[in-house]
Each structure stands twice: as C-alpha cells, then as structure tokens.
Amino acid sequence: MAYSKKVMDHYENPRNVGSFSSTDLNVGSGLVGAPACGDVMKLQIKVNEKGIIEDACFKTYGCGSAIASSSLVTEWVKGKSIEEAESIKNTTIVEELDLPPVKIHCSILAEDAIKAAISDYKRKKIN
Amino acid sequence: MKTPIYLDYAATTPVEFEVAKKMMNYLTIDGVFGNSASRSHKFGWKAEEVVDIARNQISELIGADSREIVFTSGATESNNLAIKGIASFHQNKGKHIVTSKTEHKSVLDTCRYLENKGFTVTYLTPKNNGIIDLNNLKKNIKKDTILVSIMHVNNEIGIIQDINSISQICRNHGVFFHVDATQSVGKIPIDLKKIPIDLMSFSAHKIYGPKGIGGLYVRRKPRVRLLSLIHGGGHERGMRSGTLPVHQIVGMGESFVLAKRKIHDDFIHLTKLKNILWNGIKNIEEVYLNSDLQQGAPHILNVSFNYVEGESLIMALKDLAISSGSACTSASLEPSYVLKSLGIRDELAHSSIRFSIGRFTTEKEIIHAIKLVHKSIHRLRELSPLWEMFKSGVDLNSIEWDHV
Numbered sequence: 001m002a003y004s005k006k007v008m009d010h011y012e013n014p015r016n017v018g019s020f021s022s023t024d025l026n027v028g029s030g031l032v033g034a035p036a037c038g039d040v041m042k043l044q045i046k047v048n049e050k051g052i053i054e055d056a057c058f059k060t061y062g063c064g065s066a067i068a069s070s071s072l073v074t075e076w077v078k079g080k081s082i083e084e085a086e087s088i089k090n091t092t093i094v095e096e097l098d099l100p101p102v103k104i105h106c107s108i109l110a111e112d113a114i115k116a117a118i119s120d121y122k123r124k125k126i127n
Numbered sequence: 128m129k130t131p132i133y134l135d136y137a138a139t140t141p142v143e144f145e146v147a148k149k150m151m152n153y154l155t156i157d158g159v160f161g162n163s164a165s166r167s168h169k170f171g172w173k174a175e176e177v178v179d180i181a182r183n184q185i186s187e188l189i190g191a192d193s194r195e196i197v198f199t200s201g202a203t204e205s206n207n208l209a210i211k212g213i214a215s216f217h218q219n220k221g222k223h224i225v226t227s228k229t230e231h232k233s234v235l236d237t238c239r240y241l242e243n244k245g246f247t248v249t250y251l252t253p254k255n256n257g258i259i260d261l262n263n264l265k266k267n268i269k270k271d272t273i274l275v276s277i278m279h280v281n282n283e284i285g286i287i288q289d290i291n292s293i294s295q296i297c298r299n300h301g302v303f304f305h306v307d308a309t310q311s312v313g314k315i316p317i318d319l320k321k322i323p324i325d326l327m328s329f330s331a332h333k334i335y336g337p338k339g340i341g342g343l344y345v346r347r348k349p350r351v352r353l354l355s356l357i358h359g360g361g362h363e364r365g366m367r368s369g370t371l372p373v374h375q376i377v378g379m380g381e382s383f384v385l386a387k388r389k390i391h392d393d394f395i396h397l398t399k400l401k402n403i404l405w406n407g408i409k410n411i412e413e414v415y416l417n418s419d420l421q422q423g424a425p426h427i428l429n430v431s432f433n434y435v436e437g438e439s440l441i442m443a444l445k446d447l448a449i450s451s452g453s454a455c456t457s458a459s460l461e462p463s464y465v466l467k468s469l470g471i472r473d474e475l476a477h478s479s480i481r482f483s484i485g486r487f488t489t490e491k492e493i494i495h496a497i498k499l500v501h502k503s504i505h506r507l508r509e510l511s512p513l514w515e516m517f518k519s520g521v522d523l524n525s526i527e528w529d530h531v
Contacts, residue, residue, distance in 0.1 A: 007442075014510065033529075035513060035523065036473040038436055038473075040513055042515075059511060061436055
C-alpha cells in the first residue's frame with residue numbers, strides 16, 4: 001500500500017492547519033469522529049456578513065487519507081457560500097484524492113466535519 | 128545509509144549471503160537436486176544425506192534430537208499441525224484447549240476452527256505487561272484439557288513468557304504443551320533437553336533463512352503422537368507428507384548454524400541498539416512503552432505516541448520500514464488485538480509503532496531513526512486536534528464524541 005501522491009502532498013505541504021478562536025461569532029467549528037475509532041477532525045470556518053467563507057482551517061488526528069480529506073475541504077470552501085459548502089459531497093473528495101475503498105470513510109468524515117462547522121455557525125447566528 | 132531503513136525484522140529477515148549461496152547448490156542439474164525420498168539411487172541418497180545434516184544443525188540450536196524435527200512450510204503450518212494434530216488424535220481424552228488472547232493469528236484462528244468442530248477453548252488474558260499469570264493458567268486447566276499453547280516471545284510487543292514454569296504446570300496436570308517459538312529461536316537460548324515442552328513451532332525466515340520453510344519439534348521421550356494434516360506418502364514419520372524442499376532445508380540448516388554461532392553477539396548488539404532507540408525517544412512528551420525492557424526480547428520495541436495516529440506516523444516516517452498496531456494498517460478497522468488484551472486504550476493502540484531490529488541494523492540507522500521520529504511526532508502533533516486539546520488542559524475523557 002503505497003501512499004497516493006496527492007495524499008502525501010497534503011501532509012508534506014500542509015495548507016490551512018491551525019485554529020480560530022471558537023468564541024468569535026463569525027467562526028463555526030465542527031469536531032467529528034472519535035479517538036477510539038482512530039479519526040478525529042476539527043474543521044473551522046470564518047464567515048463574513050455576506051455569508052461567504054473567507055477563511056478555513058483544520059486539525060486532524062487520523063491516517064494520511066483523513067488528513068488529506070480534511071485539508072482538501074478547507075481549500076475548497078474558501079470563497080464559497082455556506083450553501084455551496086454544505087453541498088460538498090464525499091464522493092468528490094474520493095475522486096480528487098483517489099481514495100481506495102478502505103479509506104472512503106475518511107471522506108465521509110470530512111463531509112460531516114464541514115457540515116458540523118456550518119451547523120455551529122448557524123446556531124451561533126440564531127442565538 | 129540506504130533508505131528506507133529496514134526496522135521490521137520481526138516481520139521477516141533478509142537471507143544471509145552465505146545461506147543463499149549454499150542453497151544454490153541444491154537446485155540445478157549440476158547440483159544436488161534429487162528427491163530425498165528416492166531410495167534407489169545416488170541422487171536421492173545424497174539429498175537425504177544433506178537433509179539429515181540440516182536436521183542435526185537445527186536440533187543443535189534448540190537442544191533436540193534430529194528425529195524430533197518435522198519439516199513444514201513455516202510456523203503457521205507448524206502451529207496448525209501441532210494444535211489440530213493433538214486435538215484430533217487425543218479428543219477421546221478431552222476436548223478443551225487453553226491458550227492466550229495474545230497468540231499469533233495462526234494459533235487463534237486454528238483454535239476458532241476447532242471451536243466450530245466441538246472443542247472448547249479458553250483464551251487467557253495476560254497481565255498488563257503481557258505475561259501470563261501462572262495461577263490463572265492453573266485455574267483454567269480442567270479434567271478434559273488436552274493442550275496448552277503459549278508463545279515464547281510475542282511478535283508485537285516482544286514479551287518473553289516463562290515457558291519453564293508453564294511446562295512444569297502442564298506436566299503436573301498431564302496436558303500437552305505447545306510453544307510457538309517463531310520469534311524466540313535463535314534470539315534467546317532454548318534447550319529442549321532441559322524444558323519438558325512437547326511441541327514447538329519455528330520458522331527459518333525470522334532468522335536470516337529463506338521463507339517457506341519451518342519446523343515443528345515433536346517430542347519423542349515421552350512420545351507425542353498427533354494426526355497429520357497433510358497426507359500422501361507418509362513423509363516425516365507420517366506427520367507431514369510431501370517431497371522435502373531440499374534447498375530450503377539446507378538454507379534453514381545453515382541459518383540455524385549461523386544463529387547458534389552468533390546468538391550471544393546478536394543479543395548484545397540488538398540490546399544495545401534497542402536501548403539507544405528507546406533512550407532517544409523516551410523523553411518525547413506522552414510516549415508510552417508497550418514492551419517490557421526487563422522481560423522483553425532484544426529485538427522488539429513497541430511504543431505508543433499519544434495524540435498521533437499510527438498510520439499517519441508510518442506515512443510521516445516513510446524513510447523507516449516499521450509496522451503499527453493501528454487499525455488503518457490492518458485489514459480490518461480494528462486496532463491491534465494484542466495491545467487491546469493488555470488493557471491498552473484504543474487511542475494508544477491506534478498510535479502504536481513496532482520497531483524491530485536485526486543483525487544488519489547499524490547504530491547510524493538507529494540515530495537517524497530517532498531524528499525522524501522526533502521530527503514526525505512534532506509535525507503530526509501540530510496537525511492534531513487532540514494534542515491541541517490536551518495542551519490546553521481539556522480532559523479528553525469528558526468529551527462526548529459523536530462517533531462511538
């Protein structure tokens with residue numbers, strides 16, 4: 001099982017690794033997965049008044065495919081609206097990273113992570 | 128220094144050059160290619176002679192009689208033969224087997240198979256360092272127990288079992304004792320003249336011999352009888368039919384001779400390198416040792432790095448050839464069953480790495496490995512949300528994770 005070049009690239013050249021302040025009202029944070037399963041993703045988005053995601057960052061505990069899937073999602077959501085980001089499908093992540101069947105669950109978790117971050121932002125907006 | 132650096136000697140070893148060279152003489156038409164069971168001509172007699180020599184070389188290392196060696200395709204087959212062979216032959220005396228949760232899959236899966244055939248099996252849970260509690264063992268030997276199977280050295284963590292005491296217990300209870308010695312033969316001394324073990328499995332490719340050949344020691348005094356798995360010609364005293372692979376057997380014999388000669392020097396070399404490795408990484412924050420330094424084999428070091436997942440660590444350590452107890456690297460998504468049965472939490476099992484060193488490992492390679500480990504752990508912890516939470520004082524046990 002050699003590592004796919006794209007997956008390696010996200011590890012060797014990480015983009016958007018980091019954290020925003022979770023108390024900031026414009027920040028939505030999603031924390032999905034569980035240490036017992038070997039996969040935990042924290043994904044955060046910074047949304048402006050127009051509902052566009054200006055910035056995103058992530059931290060992931062998991063295999064190379066999990067790191068790459070979450071990293072990729074932070075790249076994709078930048079500049080998109082909340083609605084567009086919400087419609088990101090795990091299958092597109094699988095295609096882009098060439099994930100084998102045994103790693104598909106990593107892409108599903110990444111999709112869950114962005115949805116969780118968006119939910120959190122929406123919840124904050126209501127309150 | 129070539130990369131990747133091979134640190135997976137517990138998985139397999141390269142064949143020693145002199146072993147490979149010797150094996151070449153037993154293949155082609157200008158060499159000794161005869162069938163060692165051909166009794167009617169020189170080609171067969173010559174082949175039989177070298178097989179006999181190899182039997183003796185193998186017996187020398189383990190303190191056996193050469194007539195007690197049965198050649199098999201490897202330790203997996205030996206484990207199958209020992210357990211199924213004893214079970215089938217002695218099932219009128221009893222149908223209960225005792226083994227441990229930390230055995231190799233070739234033992235565990237064989238036991239599961241026998242459970243489907245009406246046998247009962249008790250899988251002992253070891254203590255936290257992997258050692259089998261002798262009182263627990265005694266408690267679980269019943270009237271209808273016919274066999275106890277315990278490995279000498281565990282392949283994942285390297286713990287050494289007290290096979291001396293276990294063999295005494297088995298003798299006292301009148302049950303057969305089988306030892307899977309795949310990881311111990313040639314690395315720590317074994318003298319079957321001194322320990323009443325009935326059956327012992329071993330393999331060539333763990334000690335610089337070729338893959339595809341191994342053996343099962345079957346005691347003659349007192350005689351151990353078993354039903355063979357493979358029929359057809361009655362080779363190996365009726366215990367394992369099939370034409371003997373002379374070139375493989377010669378290779379195995381040579382590797383055992385070398386092991387006997389080098390066992391003490393190897394032990395010193397391996398222990399020294401293992402200590403350098405552990406000392407080089409033990410001060411990393413939140414590192415856990417899953418091996419036992421006092422009661423462990425010299426070549427295996429199993430370590431968990433908290434808050435970093437094992438497969439990502441292997442990817443980060445791509446210049447090292449190692450293995451992990453992480454679920455992602457096993458075919459199922461379950462973390463190492465060995466680490467779990469020691470009571471190690473799933474997260475630590477996911478974050479475990481097994482380093483196993485060998486005769487060809489150099490100090491330079493170990494120093495380089497240490498540097499790579501530090502660099503990669505640092506990198507991956509920057510990426511890890513769990514490390515971030517730990518560092519900011521969050522009690523991770525208090526979090527309600529959404530995937531259970």
